[in-house]
Amino acid sequence: xxxxxxMICLITALSLPxxxxxxxxxxxxxxxxxxxxxxxxxxxxSPWQQGEITRSSISGCVIDGNRILTxxxxxxxxxxxxxxxxxxxxxxxxxxxxxxxxxxxAFLRVEDESFFDGLKPVKLLPAGSMTGRSAKVYKWDSMxxxxxxxxxxxKTSIRFYEPNCGVLMHQFSTxxxxxxxxxxxxxxxxxxxxxxxxxxxxxxxFVIGSDMVHRMVRDAADGHYxxxxxxxxxxxxxxxxxxxxxxxxxxxxxxxxxxxxVPVISSxxxxxxxxxxxxxxxxxxxxxxxxxxxxxxxxxFYGLIQLERFVGDEVSMIVLxxxxxxxxxxxxxxxxxxxxTVPLISADSVPRYYIFGGLIFQExxxxxxxxxxxxxxxxxxxxxxxxxxxxxxxxxxxxxxRIILLSRTLPDPVNKGYQYLKDLVLTGINGxxxxxxxxxxxxxxxxxxxxxxxxxxxESTVVLDRERAVKQLKRILMKYNISVPHxxxxx
Amino acid sequence: MRSIRxxxxxxxxxxxxxxxxxxxxxxxxxxxxxKIIRTAIRPDYNxxxxxxxxxxxxxxxxxxxxxxxxxxxxxxxDATYILxxxxxxxxxxxxxxxxxxxxxxxxxxxxxxxxxxxNTETLELGGVPELRxxxxxxxxxxxxxxxxxxxxxxxxxxIGEYSHMGSVSFLMIQTDAAINPGNSGGPVMQNNRIVxxxxxxxxxxxxxxxxxxxxxxxxxxxxxxxxRYDGFPMLGVFTDPLENISxxxxxxxxxxxxxxxxxxxxxxxxxxxxxxxxxxxxxIDSVPVANDSTIRFMQGRIFYxxxxxxxxxxxxVTLTVLRKGRVLKITYPLKSYPYRISWFNEYxxxxxxxxxxxxxxxxxxxxxxxTWNKWxxxxxxxxxxxxxxxxxxNLYPExxxxxxxxRVLPDRANTYLSEVHDRVxxxxxxxxxxxxxxxxxxxxxxVNGYHVIxxxxxxxxxxxxxxxxxxxxxxxxxxxxxxxxxxxx
Numbered sequence: 013x014x015x016x017x018x019m020i021c022l023i024t025a026l027s028l029p030x031x032x033x034x035x036x037x038x039x040x041x042x043x044x045x046x047x048x049x050x051x052x053x054x055x056x057x058s059p060w061q062q063g064e065i066t067r068s069s070i071s072g073c074v075i076d077g078n079r080i081l082t083x084x085x086x087x088x089x090x091x092x093x094x095x096x097x098x099x100x101x102x103x104x105x106x107x108x109x110x111x112x113x114x115x116x117x118a119f120l121r122v123e124d125e126s127f128f129d130g131l132k133p134v135k136l137l138p139a140g141s142m143t144g145r146s147a148k149v150y151k152w153d154s155m156x157x158x159x160x161x162x163x164x165x166x167k168t169s170i171r172f173y174e175p176n177c178g179v180l181m182h183q184f185s186t187x188x189x190x191x192x193x194x195x196x197x198x199x200x201x202x203x204x205x206x207x208x209x210x211x212x213x214x215x216x217x218f219v220i221g222s223d224m225v226h227r228m229v230r231d232a233a234d235g236h237y238x239x240x241x242x243x244x245x246x247x248x249x250x251x252x253x254x255x256x257x258x259x260x261x262x263x264x265x266x267x268x269x270x271x272x273x274v275p276v277i278s279s280x281x282x283x284x285x286x287x288x289x290x291x292x293x294x295x296x297x298x299x300x301x302x303x304x305x306x307x308x309x310x311x312x313f314y315g316l317i318q319l320e321r322f323v324g325d326e327v328s329m330i331v332l333x334x335x336x337x338x339x340x341x342x343x344x345x346x347x348x349x350x351x352x353t354v355p356l357i358s359a360d361s362v363p364r365y366y367i368f369g370g371l372i373f374q375e376x377x378x379x380x381x382x383x384x385x386x387x388x389x390x391x392x393x394x395x396x397x398x399x400x401x402x403x404x405x406x407x408x409x410x411x412x413x414r415i416i417l418l419s420r421t422l423p424d425p426v427n428k429g430y431q432y433l434k435d436l437v438l439t440g441i442n443g444x445x446x447x448x449x450x451x452x453x454x455x456x457x458x459x460x461x462x463x464x465x466x467x468x469x470x471e472s473t474v475v476l477d478r479e480r481a482v483k484q485l486k487r488i489l490m491k492y493n494i495s496v497p498h499x500x501x502x503x
Numbered sequence: 504m505r506s507i508r509x510x511x512x513x514x515x516x517x518x519x520x521x522x523x524x525x526x527x528x529x530x531x532x533x534x535x536x537x538k539i540i541r542t543a544i545r546p547d548y549n550x551x552x553x554x555x556x557x558x559x560x561x562x563x564x565x566x567x568x569x570x571x572x573x574x575x576x577x578x579x580x581d582a583t584y585i586l587x588x589x590x591x592x593x594x595x596x597x598x599x600x601x602x603x604x605x606x607x608x609x610x611x612x613x614x615x616x617x618x619x620x621x622n623t624e625t626l627e628l629g630g631v632p633e634l635r636x637x638x639x640x641x642x643x644x645x646x647x648x649x650x651x652x653x654x655x656x657x658x659x660x661x662i663g664e665y666s667h668m669g670s671v672s673f674l675m676i677q678t679d680a681a682i683n684p685g686n687s688g689g690p691v692m693q694n695n696r697i698v699x700x701x702x703x704x705x706x707x708x709x710x711x712x713x714x715x716x717x718x719x720x721x722x723x724x725x726x727x728x729x730x731r732y733d734g735f736p737m738l739g740v741f742t743d744p745l746e747n748i749s750x751x752x753x754x755x756x757x758x759x760x761x762x763x764x765x766x767x768x769x770x771x772x773x774x775x776x777x778x779x780x781x782x783x784x785x786x787i788d789s790v791p792v793a794n795d796s797t798i799r800f801m802q803g804r805i806f807y808x809x810x811x812x813x814x815x816x817x818x819x820v821t822l823t824v825l826r827k828g829r830v831l832k833i834t835y836p837l838k839s840y841p842y843r844i845s846w847f848n849e850y851x852x853x854x855x856x857x858x859x860x861x862x863x864x865x866x867x868x869x870x871x872x873x874t875w876n877k878w879x880x881x882x883x884x885x886x887x888x889x890x891x892x893x894x895x896x897n898l899y900p901e902x903x904x905x906x907x908x909x910r911v912l913p914d915r916a917n918t919y920l921s922e923v924h925d926r927v928x929x930x931x932x933x934x935x936x937x938x939x940x941x942x943x944x945x946x947x948x949x950v951n952g953y954h955v956i957x958x959x960x961x962x963x964x965x966x967x968x969x970x971x972x973x974x975x976x977x978x979x980x981x982x983x984x985x986x987x988x989x990x991x992x
Contacts, residue, residue: 246961253919255966259953273961390880395896398888404961429746429794463753470895471741471767471780477749 040160041098043134044196045080046152047072047120048103050092056383056419059363059374060494065091071151072120073196073203076133080120081225082194083208084111087118088359095122097131099156110232113357114177114240114347116208116220117228136222137202139307143168147184147204149217151195161188163197163217165204170312170319171218174356174378175347175403177240178314180221186210192217221308223319231322238323241344242351243314244278246404247271249302250289261335262289267299268332269313275407277352280327280342288340289332293317317344350502353406353413354399358382366449366498368456368464369481370422370488371430371474373438375449376400376415393435395469414448418468422492426484430474437469450500530695533650535566535624538588538643539574539612539688540595543581549874549909551854551865552985557583563642563689564612565626565697572598572612573720574688575702576605577667579612580850587614590650591622602727605850606734608667608702608715609723610688628717628724629696632657632676634802640680640701640712642689655680655712662806663713666703669869670846673735673812674805675713682712718813726815736816736837738808739774741767741895742784745794754783755828761785761794762825763807769894771841777833783825787811811837843904844890845869857942858988859954860967861912861979862920864928864942867905883925885959902937908958908965912983916975920965926958939991 047070055063072082072095080095087093087108094103104127109119122128142165149161163184171181182205184197192210196203197219205219231237247269250256262268268289274281291297293316296304303310311319317327323346331338355361358379366373374380376396381388389397399406399415406413416438423431438446442465446452456464459478466474489497539562547553562578564587572587579585579600586595596619603610614620632638640653659677664670678691682704691699691714699714726732742763745751754764762785768778778784785791787810790798797804814820814837821834845868854871857864865871867886875882889898889905899905906928913921928936931945932955946954949969956965976988 248963251919253966255953255968256919256963258968259955259964259966270963272963387880389884394884394888394891397884398892401884402960426749427747429744429750463749465753470892472743473764473766475747475750475753477752480749 040148040150040198041158042131043073044150044152044158045072045074045131046070046096047080047082047087047106047194048094048096049087049090051087051089052091053089054361054363054379056363056374056380058494059365059372059419059499060496068193069152070193071195073150073206074128074131074133075119075136075203075225075229078121078125078128079109080106080122081134081196081206082118082120083192083206083220084113084116084118085208085359086193087111087120088113093120095120095127096152097127099152099158101156110228110237111360112228112237112239113359114173114175115179115224115228116173117206117224119228119232134196134198134203135201136226137199137204139223141168141308142182142199142204143309145199147197147199149184149186149188149191149195149197149207151188151191161186161191163188165199166216168221168308168311170315172314175242175351176244176314177242177347178312178318179240180223180308180311180315180319182219182221184217184219185215186217187215188217227319227322238346240318240347241321241323241325242277242279242347243317243344244275244352244404245271245280245284246273247290247302250300252300260287260289260332262332266291266332267297267301269298269302271331273404275352275404277348277407277411279345280329280340283340283342284329284331285333287333288338290329291332291337292330294328348411352403352411353409354378354403354415356403362499362502364449364499364502365419366453366500367422367485367488367494369476369484370424370427371433371466371476372419372422373449373452374417374419376417376437380417380419395437396435399437410447412448416446416449416452418466418474422488424484424488424491426476426481426488433474436472438466439469440467441465443467449498453498453500530626531624532626532639532641532690532692532695533590533652534622535626536590536641536650536689537564537566537572538562538590538650539564539572539578539598540586540588541579541582542584544583545581546853547874548854548865548868548871551856551863551909551990552987561643561685562687563644563685563701565641565688565690565700566620566623567611568625568627570613570620571601572614573690573697573700574610574612575667575700575715576603576608576610576850577702578688579603579610580605580667585612587612587619589619589623592619594618602723602732603851604723604726604732604734605668605848606665606671607673607719607723608665609700609720611727626690626692626697627695628720629693629698631660631716631718631801632693632698634658634660636693638678638680638698638714639692640678640682640686640689640714641692642686642701644681644683644685646683651686653680653682655710658711660716660801660803660805662808665715668847671735672806672808673719674716674809676716678712678714679710680712681710682714686712722813722815733816734839735812736814736818737769737772737840738811738820739769739772739835739838740765740778740784741769742796744796745783751794754781754825756783756825760825762792763794763796767895769841770897770900773835773838777835778822778824779826781826784822785825785830786823788821789823843902844893846890848873853990855939855990855992856909857939857991858912858976858979858985859942859946860972860975861914861917862923862956862965862967863909863912864906864939865909866939867907867927871907871909885927886925889927901935904938906936906939906942908956912979914975914979914982916967916971920967923965926960926962929957929959931956943989943991 053063070086072080093106095106106120109121111118147163153159163186167183170178195207205221209218271288298313328341355377418436420434542559544557564572564574585598587598596614598612601611655678663675686701690697705711762783765782872878872882908926910924934945954967
């Protein structure tokens with residue numbers, strides 16, 4: 013099949029400790045630091061409370077300006093971050109300066125600047141193909157010994173974090189059995205990237221390239237970090253498909269990516285159109301597999317936007333539209349908060365919920381689905397999965413439109429007969445559509461009708477006596493030990 | 504939501520092949536019980552022109568009046584060859600299917616050789632056994648070749664899913680008499696009469712066997728009197744129970760009124776012109792329906808669908824309906840289920856398909872989804888959503904069926920399409936596709952020398968060059984050994 017623009021979220025593969033062959037590397041313990049993370053995810057089943065507390069030991073390195081660089085996914089849902097250096101026992105508490113899940117990196121600050129005494133910043137490796145080069149990976153083990161692993165670069169490509177954020181990703185083949193959590197990777201004594209995932213099966217370490225670090229530093233230089241520009245289209249590489257090319261009038265030898273859908277919220281949605289064929293971006297030709305020539309060799313065209321450009325920059329493209337070459341220009345916007353209709357990043361998110369008459373309403377998010385277990389893509393409700401899969405089309409309903417679920421019911425006399433309802437998609441209240449939980453609460457609070465009628469996809473309905481439900485709320489909250497009946501802000 | 508809605512969860516029940524028997528010396532039930540050996544062949548929905556390997560299985564049956572042998576549909580479905588054997592006769596006799604009812608898992612066979620019926624007993628139908636009363640199962644289960652007779656009690660009577668066709672539920676009786684593969688189709692006896700046909704068992708618990716009770720068997724025998732099996736009718740609506748008092752107040756129901764709420768009138772079903780969403784069905788043929796969707800039955804209660812199951816297609820039903828505060832009497836003839844995507848296991852049918860330039864077009868059906876292992880969890884997610892929700896979410900009401908691209912048989916003419924699979928077709932050459940026939944029609948009118956196939960979702964169109972197709976089809980037919988590129992019916 014044609015390579016669709018896909019969103020691939022890298023998942024850290026954790027595995028058992030494994031004896032390490034390599035020994036101390038004195039020359040690096042002044043750059044590589046140990047980070048202790050205490051984190052707590054929310055409990056989507058009972059969204060008013062927190063879930064399990066976990067603690068992990070990860071790595072990072074010092075960069076210019078007394079910052080510590082690490083993987084954002086390794087400090088997800090953090091409650092407390094402590095840093096240690098040089099195998100010393102003293103723990104310094106650190107704060108997050110920037111944590112960007114769209115590019116996988118984070119900057120930490122340490123209040124007590126004496127932490128940086130005796131440490132020095134790493135140098136970033138300049139861009140350029142490094143395939144086949146050997147690298148060294150450093151990781152603090154048992155907090156007092158720095159382990160060195162050898163790794164060999166096998167591939168450099170654009171991989172995607174949600175939502176469609178292309179990052180430069182190196183893949184190293186390595187003997188590591190544990191890691192992928194912020195370890196710095198060095199080539200020629202310079203930082204090639206930060207590890208963000210490890211596949212124990214294929215012995216592959218996923219490393220976010222130093223270009224991304226560079227980008228982040230520049231982005232933050234003005235004191236305001238905007239993040240990766242948001243470019244969220246569906247496209248298909250033309251390849252050499254002669255029929256498709258003839259149909260769209262693409263000349264032989266000309267490359268391009270056929271745009272199949274442009275959600276309204278994406279940058280460029282005002283100028284790009286379905287059935288446009290992107291031929292070049294900023295003067296760089298896009299070939300028939302969607303690649304351009306970069307210092308790393310061929311890279312997927314998202315690199316031209318998300319690796320090298322910033323929010324607010326203008327991007328120019330040549331597209332083939334109705335068989336005519338057309339120049340288009342648009343400004344890059346930032347990723348909207350909580351993107352998008354089904355929020356895709358579950359890290360650090362606090363589930364919104366609203367309890368009425370013991371019915372728990374929540375918004376459909378990737379975090380909600382993920383909380384159903386490892387196999388959620390197989391086990392979750394088919395309608396919810398369909399909405400999740402159709403997120404780009406749904407996003408055209410507006411930036412604040414969310415899918416509201418009746419996630420489950422807290423049994424009580426007021427909701428007798430509804431106890432078994434779960435995962436129903438709300439389509440309306442008292443005959444009117446509802447955009448999100450905040451609006452839902454407003455409608456119910458403002459209603460003077462005796463009954464509240466909840467309408468769900470699949471033609472089912474639930475009716476509650478409004479006053480009775482309001483009256484029972486206190487008792488339900490007490491019985492089920494719930495402190496707050498709603499969280500509409502997600503904070 | 505809960506209710507008469509057909510259950511889309513994969514069955515936890517396994518089909519069995521089975522037997523039975525009854526009582527005291529007066530009647531030798533084993534002379535009325537037979538072993539059935541059947542060879543069957545099934546098509547491969549993945550490569551729809553192909554058949555899978557033949558399989559042979561053993562089941563049981565009971566001799567009824569008029570030389571008919573009663574057994575389960577699943578004992579003889581897709582049969583290429585059926586043999587019947589009696590306990591005391593060394594001979595095996597060829598049998599043919601007279602009628603087969605996949606929904607209620609029953610079939611009638613006949614042996615043409617008259618000698619077969621010598622020294623046999625004819626068994627008669629009885630009633631519904633009382634709870635805790637003893638029943639005896641006769642049949643030829645695994646573990647030996649001679650007849651097996653086991654005793655147990657009637658442990659539960661309720662509406663449950665019949666797993667042979669799947670997604671349909673009728674009255675069934677549970678017994679703790681051992682029911683094992685091979686028992687299927689065998690009689691379950693009480694007082695020398697058939698009170699059930701053993702047919703399935705619970706796959707994950709011991710000592711739970713199920714039989715098809717006499718009322719369902721009678722329905723089948725009555726249905727075929729006109730020489731044709733039509734099946735069970737449907738009420739034609741989805742309903743929800745009304746166990747919440749606020750909902751009943753909202754609907755204006757008084758304390759002495761009860762019933763179930765019509766949530767959806769199924770398009771094309773029998774109730775289409777008679778019922779509306781929001782109606783409350785208070786009684787069916789004067790039998791009151793409770794708020795939990797049940798009716799009185801023997802010493803307990805069962806789901807109201809039983810009243811519909813007793814009727815034949817086109818038979819009228821009379822409902823007492825509360826509509827906007829008014830009580831109405833509504834009568835309409837019942838119809839069968841008008842499905843657009845088959846929710847059922849299918850038998851004795853060959854898959855329909857149409858191959859154009861190597862692209863295999865097929866209708867979406869449960870049989871197609873079953874080509875995935877653990878299909879309910881692993882099949883394509885869009886297909887599963889369409890399958891599960893096309894009626895309740897009113898998806899593409901103009902589509903009479905959903906046509907999908909199974910896969911593309913790689914060939915020169917479709918080089919860049921060869922990895923396309925499991926996409927639902929929206930249009931071909933700008934013609935909306937609502938049936939498989941539409942595909943065959945649409946490819947007659949190419950657009951500027953190309954076939955342009957658009958699919959649901961946001962992917963790009965699939966494009967074939969018409970001038971290459973004729974030769975490609977010939978090549979594909981030969982290379983992939985496909986007897987025919989089309990089976991439209």
